[in-house]
Amino acid sequence: MSETALIVIDMINTYDHKDAGLLLPSARVVVPTVAGLLHRARRADVPVIYVNDNFGE
Numbered sequence: 001m002s003e004t005a006l007i008v009i010d011m012i013n014t015y016d017h018k019d020a021g022l023l024l025p026s027a028r029v030v031v032p033t034v035a036g037l038l039h040r041a042r043r044a045d046v047p048v049i050y051v052n053d054n055f056g057e
Helices: 020-043
Strands: 006-009 048-051
Touching (some): 020 048
Parallel strands (some): 006 048
16 A cells, blocks of 8 residues: 555635635646646546635635
């Protein structure tokens, strides 16, 4: 059994709130990077674990 996993933290968000525009510059950098990591992990059969502390009201 492999001891390797990709953990994606706090990337499950619709960015539908009043301060969402402030996050846009960072998201434009981070999202493609995380997408690339996800692609590589899936190709290598590495488990992907998504963690989100809050979604919704």
